[in-house]
Amino acid sequence: MAPLLQSSQPWVEKYRPKQVKDVAHQDEVVRVLTNTLETSNCPHMLFYGPPGTGKTTTALAIAHQLFGPELYKSRVLELNASDDRGINVVRTKIKNFASVAVGSGQRQGGYPCPPFKIIILDEADSMTEDAQNALRRTMETYSKVTRFFFICNYISRIIEPLASRCAKFRFKPLSEEIMTSRILHICKEEGLSLDSEALSTLSSISQGDLRRAITHLQGAARLFGSTISSTDLIGVSGVIPQQVVEELYVACKSGNFDSANKEVNKIIAEGYPVSQMLSQLFDVVVEADDISDEQKARICKNLAEADKCLVDGADEYLQLLDVTSNTMRALCNMPQEFSFES
Amino acid sequence: MLWVDKYRPKTLDQVMVHQEIAQNLKKLVTEQDCPHLLFYGPSGAGKKTLIMALLRQIFGTSAEKVKVENRNWKVDAGSRTIDLELTTLSSNNHVELTPSDAGFQDRYVVQEIIKEMAKNRPIDTKGKKGYKVLVLNEVDKLSREAQHSLRRTMEKYSASCRLILCCNSSSKVTEAIRSRCLNIRINAPSEEETVKVLEFIGKKENLQLPPGFAARIAEKSNRNLRRAILSFETCRVQQYPFENNQAIPPMDWEEYISEIATDIMKEQSPKRLFQVRGKVYELLINCIPPEIVLKRLLHELLKKLDAELKHEVCHWAAYYEHRMHLGQKAIFHIEAFVAKFMSIYKGFLIATFG
Numbered sequence: 276m277a278p279l280l281q282s283s284q285p286w287v288e289k290y291r292p293k294q295v296k297d298v299a300h301q302d303e304v305v306r307v308l309t310n311t312l313e314t315s316n317c318p319h320m321l322f323y324g325p326p327g328t329g330k331t332t333t334a335l336a337i338a339h340q341l342f343g344p345e346l347y348k349s350r351v352l353e354l355n356a357s358d359d360r361g362i363n364v365v366r367t368k369i370k371n372f373a374s375v376a377v378g379s380g381q382r383q384g385g386y387p388c389p390p391f392k393i394i395i396l397d398e399a400d401s402m403t404e405d406a407q408n409a410l411r412r413t414m415e416t417y418s419k420v421t422r423f424f425f426i427c428n429y430i431s432r433i434i435e436p437l438a439s440r441c442a443k444f445r446f447k448p449l450s451e452e453i454m455t456s457r458i459l460h461i462c463k464e465e466g467l468s469l470d471s472e473a474l475s476t477l478s479s480i481s482q483g484d485l486r487r488a489i490t491h492l493q494g495a496a497r498l499f500g501s502t503i504s505s506t507d508l509i510g511v512s513g514v515i516p517q518q519v520v521e522e523l524y525v526a527c528k529s530g531n532f533d534s535a536n537k538e539v540n541k542i543i544a545e546g547y548p549v550s551q552m553l554s555q556l557f558d559v560v561v562e563a564d565d566i567s568d569e570q571k572a573r574i575c576k577n578l579a580e581a582d583k584c585l586v587d588g589a590d591e592y593l594q595l596l597d598v599t600s601n602t603m604r605a606l607c608n609m610p611q612e613f614s615f616e617s
Numbered sequence: 618m619l620w621v622d623k624y625r626p627k628t629l630d631q632v633m634v635h636q637e638i639a640q641n642l643k644k645l646v647t648e649q650d651c652p653h654l655l656f657y658g659p660s661g662a663g664k665k666t667l668i669m670a671l672l673r674q675i676f677g678t679s680a681e682k683v684k685v686e687n688r689n690w691k692v693d694a695g696s697r698t699i700d701l702e703l704t705t706l707s708s709n710n711h712v713e714l715t716p717s718d719a720g721f722q723d724r725y726v727v728q729e730i731i732k733e734m735a736k737n738r739p740i741d742t743k744g745k746k747g748y749k750v751l752v753l754n755e756v757d758k759l760s761r762e763a764q765h766s767l768r769r770t771m772e773k774y775s776a777s778c779r780l781i782l783c784c785n786s787s788s789k790v791t792e793a794i795r796s797r798c799l800n801i802r803i804n805a806p807s808e809e810e811t812v813k814v815l816e817f818i819g820k821k822e823n824l825q826l827p828p829g830f831a832a833r834i835a836e837k838s839n840r841n842l843r844r845a846i847l848s849f850e851t852c853r854v855q856q857y858p859f860e861n862n863q864a865i866p867p868m869d870w871e872e873y874i875s876e877i878a879t880d881i882m883k884e885q886s887p888k889r890l891f892q893v894r895g896k897v898y899e900l901l902i903n904c905i906p907p908e909i910v911l912k913r914l915l916h917e918l919l920k921k922l923d924a925e926l927k928h929e930v931c932h933w934a935a936y937y938e939h940r941m942h943l944g945q946k947a948i949f950h951i952e953a954f955v956a957k958f959m960s961i962y963k964g965f966l967i968a969t970f971g
Contacts, residue, residue: 285652285775326792355769401765487796494799497652498641513787513800532927536919544805544840546658550788581935589939590908591786593915597935600928613929615964 286493287486290461295336298329300453304444308337315341315387319414319423321438323430324446327484333446334395334424341393343386350377352394365409369394373417392421399425400432407434414440448483451475458488467492467501476505480514487512515547520555524563527599530607535599539592549591553578553598560602570605577601620850621843624818627681629670633814634663634806634842642667642801646675653771653780655756655795657787658803661841664783667803668752671781675750676710683708692725701726711750717758724763727753731770734778749778756782757789768793811835811845818846824853827861837865870905871913878917885959890952897951907947911938911954918958926965933957 292298295308304322311317317337322330338351352372354364377390396402414423414437425441427433449457455474462469469477481488494511495503509516519542526535542552560566560574581594604611626632632639645651654671656664672680683706690701699722706713712730716723734749753759759767771780771794782798784790806814815831834852838845851866852859877896880889900910915934919927933954941950 326796398765490796494652497645497799500644510802511800513795513802532924544659546662546802546804548657548787584935584939585788587939588789588942589935590912591788592912593931593935593938596931600931604928609928613932613961615926615929615961615968 285490286461286465287489290457290464290489291332292329292336293339295333295340298333298336300449301329301333301444301446304333304446307442307444308333312337312340312387315389317389317422319418319425319441321425321427321430321433321441321443322446323427323433323443325448325483326428327481327486327488328446328448329485330426330446331397334397334426338393338395338424341387341389343388346386346388350392352392353397354395355397362403362405362409365406365413369410370413373413373421376420390420393424394421395424395426397426398428400427400429404434407437411436411440449485450483451478454478454481454483454485454488457485458492461489461492465496467496467503469503470505473503473505473508476508480508480512513548513551515551515555517555519545519547520552520559523552523556523599524559524602527602528606530603530609532600532603535603536596539596539599542595543592549595550582550585552595553582553585556598556602566606570608573605573611574602577605619847620818620822621846624814624821624846625666626670627673629667629674632663632667632670633817634810635667635803638801638803639667639670642671643674645799646671651675651779653775653782653798655782655784655787655790655798655800656803657784657790657800659805659841660785661843662803662805663842664803668781668783672711672750672752676708680708680710683713690726690729692722692729699725701729705730711752713752713754715754716763717755721760723759724766727759727763728766728770731774731778734774748776750781751778752781752783754783755785756794757784757786761791764791764794768797771797805840806842808832808835808840811838811840811842814842815845815849818849822853825858827859830859830861830863834865837867870900870903873900874910874913875917878914878921881918881955881958882921882962885963890956890959893955894948894952897948897955901948907941907951908938911941911951914951914954923965926961929961930958933961 295305295312298305308317320334322334324330335353339347342350352369354369372392372394375392377392399407410423414421423441425433425437430438430443455478458469458474458477461467477488477491481491491508491512492503495507498511499507523535523538523542526538529535542549557575557578560571560578563571577598581598584594585591603609629639629643656668658664669680686705686707688703688705690703692699692701701719701722703714703716703719703726712734714726714730716726719726731751734751756764767780768791780798782790782794787795787800787802812831812835815834816826819826819831831849834845834849838848848865852863855866856863873896877893880893880896883889897910901907911934915931918930922930937950937954937957940953941947944950
């Protein structure tokens with residue numbers, strides 16, 4: 276027998292703001308967009324900023340508020356990185372949708388319903404350059420009947436001609452207070468109890484990404500029930516306990532290669548993700564006050580290189596060992612250059 | 618039947634090593650719903666065992682009736698059609714596959730199979746719709762594109778299927794996917810836990826274990842439970858009743874690599890390099906993965922070196938292992954590492970002894 280599926284949805288979806296004015300913390304953006312809603316006229320828009328700051332939410336909310344549920348299907352096209360989005364799609368699907376004319380603006384059911392359609396391109400930075408180039412002309416030709424919303428994390432990956440055709444909005448990372456208030460709101464709705472320590476842990480591990488915070492919260496709630504402590508949250512989030520990082524740092528400081536090697540072996544066996552380890556080690560190194568700036572610079576340079584190698588698919592153990600040995604050399608003022616390299 | 622399979626825990630209650638995780642997982646699925654899961658941890662830690670036990674917990678014994686299938690897909694990708702062939706393991710309620718076997722076309726496999734699963738959702742006796750589970754192995758080896766396409770597909774079809782992802786290192790899984798799953802870290806069992814499992818097996822098999830014997834196996838096995846059980850069985854086959862100081866046979870490839878290391882330490886010359894090359898080839902054609910060869914070689918070399926050289930050597934090991942991933946033929950990079958090591962070591966010898 277197949278088990279039944281409850282009608283539970285991710286909290287991220289459940290608590291997604293439905294209206295532009297509810298979007299937390301992005302004041303300038305909200306102000307401009309409310310204005311748009313009143314005059315029901317808008318330029319092409321480009322939303323950029325780190326993950327979990329409300330870009331997609333804003334785009335969806337404004338589309339909903341402009342058209343209402345009835346017209347939404349026919350007026351809004353939502354494309355995502357996973358829908359195949361090569362140059363072919365731009366040439367056919369987007370163009371076809373963009374070129375259809377729409378009736379003049381009549382208010383339907385209390386929604387403004389302006390006389391244009393909206394194409395939302397989520398994760399636009401993973402579009403190929405060719406596809407972006409193919410969009411340029413399309414945007415201009417059909418600008419009377421179609422507005423484009425681009426959503427991306429890195430504005431540098433959007434080609435300049437596209438970016439210059441849009442009004443740009445930067446979404447900033449959420450501050451701790453805003454995050455806490457949203458989290459507390461959800462906790463109240465879901466009947467969770469969270470002490471203040473867990474709350475601050477949650478906002479520190481999610482680093483301004485509200486979606487991550489909510490996902491962690493839901494994960495922890497599912498695993499551990501309605502009372503959640505800060506250790507539960509750390510367990511769910513995949514963050515490495517601070518103590519482990521400290522131990523590695525101390526081993527580096529001791530200058531003993533073998534004990535550091537043992538520490539590295541332990542970390543790998545415990546299954547901690549090394550990329551996470553690198554970023555936490557980075558925090559420890561930057562905040563340490565007993566080492567010189569030059570030492571910090573040396574360590575950070577190596578951390579960056581190792582991170583790149585990991586992205587390329589290099590082995591975790593060897594990279595972490597290399598970082599550890601380099602950190603040790605920097606901390607113990609051993610020479611930077613290898614002495615026997617010919 | 619090998620002991621590894623014979624004593625693999627079948628249900629979440631029988632699990633000996635990760636009891637806490639198992640209980641949490643049980644709680645998770647008793648509410649008749651589970652989120653997408655991502656299991657990560659070193660090999661031999663018990664990821665697969667936990668996943669199978671979890672499936673059994675969800676679907677009952679029917680999850681154990683699996684059939685192996687070689688399936689063909691025809692995928693329509695714009696102007697051309699792509700033929701794909703992949704081995705899958707499936708039961709009524711779940712499908713398990715290793716998408717990275719499809720190479721660079723892995724994204725089509727992932728999308729196709731999830732869509733297909735979404736189409737024929739199982740319907741239970743009450744006419745309610747259930748869900749299927751898709752188990753994906755080695756997600757860390759999936760290409761970037763496949764991971765990107767997974768993230769949306771996961772959300773879109775979340776009503777009809779659940780994904781269980783399994784990988785060694787979660788660094789190689791994109792943040793987007795990790796944030797959509799409940800991450801579960803499976804750590805390697807500690808030596809005490811390994812000893813406990815070995816003693817349990819010994820009791821079941823009616824074996825007399827000399828004191829400290831299990832501990833020695835556990836120590837040799839590098840916190841890899843599968844390996845510990847395998848070598849335990851090897852010892853049993855080799856000699857029983859056990860003796861107190863019975864040698865635990867090392868893996869022959871490890872022995873071989875330690876031989877190579879000794880060779881390298883003895884002489885540093887192009888001629889020796891050529892000999893080493895032959896030996897490394899021997900390992901590679903016996904399907905020992907090149908990164909394991911390099912890692913083990915480093916391990917053996919580090920044992921024999923002075924502290925001041927260790928930093929340098931481990932830096933170069935990391936460097937060449939990285940290059941191995943960028944390049945095509947692993948042998949070049951292993952050989953380059955050996956050559957580099959020889960040059961460094963020679964330099965060191967000359968500087969110290971003149």
